[in-house]
Amino acid sequence: KAGVTQTPRYLIKTRGQQVTLSCSPISGHRSVSWYQQTPGQGLQFLFEYFSETQRNKGNFPGRFSGRQFSNSRSEMNVSTLELGDSALYLCASRPEPAGSSEQYFGPGTRLTVT
């Protein structure tokens, strides 16, 4: 099985722009979560989607949004980019029902905001 894929892998944007990141989960996985990783704040949960519905949301401003499609692929969008949004964005998928099952992480998208 192919692993979790994220596109693009690297991205450079300017303050004020918006960006869309994509995540394709492992085939058969219906739950997708997003995390932001920065040196200062570490790994922080952004949101989780299951069956096209947002199931959980972290403490991020409304500029951060996401969605999930019927094929379980997910996108996250950040509008009005700020310098502090520079981070590695990780996507993770897991099967449902999950129980204690692990989450499988993608390689991440490195976003740099200048």
Added chain:
Amino acid sequence: AQTVTQSQPEMSVQEAETVTLSCTYDTSESDYYLFWYKQPPSRQMILVIRQEAYKQQNATENRFSVNFQKAAKSFSLKISDSQLGDAAMYFCAYRRRSSNTGKLIFGQGTTLQVKP
């Protein structure tokens, strides 16, 4: 709110030796999962080991084992016979069992250096 704390930003170990990474957490819940994840320099996060809070027996995966002390809210990772490939950042993570959420709460991470 649940929190996870890793008090060792960096650790080093000699190849073939044993090292223990510390993790403490805070939660008011009784049923949850604990994980150790490894993030090598290539950045792909992978699961090392998991522990279910209701199980008293400590989890073991080959050279990796945990010391789970539920009352003390401690969850340390022991790596035996350390190998060069073990060099990575290690994250301790917590997940609620109820509500079937996938949300992981991570510690700040410990960078492990393995010396040849």
